Amino acid sequence: MYKISKQFAFSASHILEGLSEDHPCSRLHGHNYIITVHLKSETLNEVGFVKDYRELSIIKEYIDNTLDHRHLNDVFSVNPTAENIARELYTIFVKEIPQIYAVEVCETPKTSAIYEA
Numbered sequence: 001m002y003k004i005s006k007q008f009a010f011s012a013s014h015i016l017e018g019l020s021e022d023h024p025c026s027r028l029h030g031h032n033y034i035i036t037v038h039l040k041s042e043t044l045n046e047v048g049f050v051k052d053y054r055e056l057s058i059i060k061e062y063i064d065n066t067l068d069h070r071h072l073n074d075v076f077s078v079n080p081t082a083e084n085i086a087r088e089l090y091t092i093f094v095k096e097i098p099q100i101y102a103v104e105v106c107e108t109p110k111t112s113a114i115y116e117a
C-alpha cells in the first residue's frame, strides 16, 4: 500500500457550543489551522504517483474560498470541533478524490484530530 499526504493552512475563528461558561473555547477565538489530507492506493500511475500533489489544488481552492478568514460556526452545520471539521472535510473531499482515506485537523501545534473512513 502506498500512502501520501499534503498539508493546507487557513486561519479562522470559532466558538465551541456545549462547554461550560468558564471553558476558554466557549468564547470567540481563532486558530491557524493545518489540514492534512491523507491518500492511499495499492497501485501507482504510469508516472509513479498515488496522485500528483498538484492535482490536490481543488482542496486548496475549497479551503481558500470557504474556510480561510471565516467564522466556522457560519460554515458548518455542526459544532466546529477539530473532530467534526475533519469528518466534514473528509466527506466533501472524498467525492472529488476517492484515494483520500483520512483528514487530519490541527488547531494548535500540539493538538490533532483525525477522521478516517
Ligand SMILES: Nc1nc2c(c(=O)[nH]1)N=C([C@H](O)[C@H](O)COP(=O)(O)OP(=O)(O)OP(=O)(O)O)CN2
Residues within 6 Å of the ligand: 016, 025, 080, 081, 082, 083, 107, 108, 110, 111, 113
Ligand atoms: N477533543 C477536542 N478538544 C478540544 C477541541 C477540539 O476541537 N477537540 N478544541 C479546543 C479549542 O478549540 C482549542 O483547540 C484549544 O485547545 P487547547 O489544547 O486548550 O489549546 P491551548 O493552546 O490553550 O492549550 P495549552 O495547553 O494552553 O497549550 C479545546 N479542546
Ligand SMILES: [Zn+2]
Residues within 6 Å of the ligand: 014, 025, 029, 030, 031, 107
Ligand atoms: Zn478553538
